[in-house]
Amino acid sequence: MSTNNQYALQGQRAVVTGGAQGIGYAVAGRLLANGCRVALWDLNDDRVNAAAAELRQLGDCRGVVCDVSRFESVQQAQADTDGEWGGIDILVNSAGIAGPNASVEDYPVADFERVMQINLMGTFFTNKVVVAGMRARNYGRIVNIASIAGKEGNPQAGAYSASKAGVIGLTKSLGKELAGHNVAVNCITPAAARTPIFEQMSDEFIQYMLSKIPRNRFLEVDEVSAMVAWLVSPENSFTTGAVFDLSGGRATY
Template identity: 55%
Template structure:
């Protein structure tokens, strides 16, 4: 269900916004009146996504692991859109599926650089602009793996637990402002990110979901777009599950 004009006049940044959950969020925000800027590492995907979204969308090629790139992207976005009201931080990778004692050190660092440092960089970059505008909604995409710890996914699980911790900390720091900071912890959603996983790990994740199916992009998008709206005004530093019954706390 589209809520017409729910985001009229709002300016949103979506990281990883050219595909998967990020693109789903961007599509919904545009349909509900927002102007959006897609921060994504893939220029071809950005071009395709912005063409599909129309004239209320722009894109910037961003490597979220690189602070200087993120800082420039924030300045460019503000220059073009006039401000940033919403950040939905979706960019992330899974890393390899293997035991911790076999985990490649370089792969561990890459997962942390993108999933943890990337979230830090993007949150850090947009908060001053939100404070200047007197309003903000930040939604960080974590994972149920950050709560439970998936075997053979130690880096991913650790990184998503860190996203939860960062969200709670920043939410408290900004609690007396008009900026809220919340996280969403989906169970597995079948997107292109599955291409980074082994079939054995995909089967394991499905076996842990009581509903017996993977989540849909539209289901996660619906939750994210409520949290990122004016309506979600008395909740910050919180974690919202979308796990088909998997979450145990």
């Protein structure tokens, strides 16, 4: 894990959803290496506690069991984290699922609803619970992990594409709502990274995604964490409501 770029994050209190693996895990490690205290909010009890134990070698890290698709669970995670640390300065919302690959015509309704509930409603829930504290302290940084699919739309992935388009729209809206405060709300639109989310996809679809990336390789999770570290730092004092591409040249707008 590269930690060459250092930002003034010492002592800041960060939440990373989906932090037990993949992009969230890499982001948590980067923030810890920059002096943050990090709470991993993740659904799986054993996995989140194991990840927190591994990351503790880098700094103050704790695991919090949280189902981002349920508002009551998110409220409880926020209350537990606030109770422990007295506030949340940074939120990186990385929890999400891909859902099955199928055409819109054949997409199972229950699966479509589940993808939307976790990816979009989960983003809404987690953003919602941290806003009041950030506004009151006149400081906060939120980064929502969207996807290039939310800008371009992937065939056979209507639910995922729609949910991530919603994340982009929500980020822009919240960024404008909080523009009068020192609270930056941005999102990133990564191309595919080889993380456990690939286990939910067919090999054919994975190869399709690779074929769309001009750099001809998948994104590395450390490349995501490097961008996120700047976005959540005090140095990012002007940009808000923005979308940052990590698409390897795929993005066309």
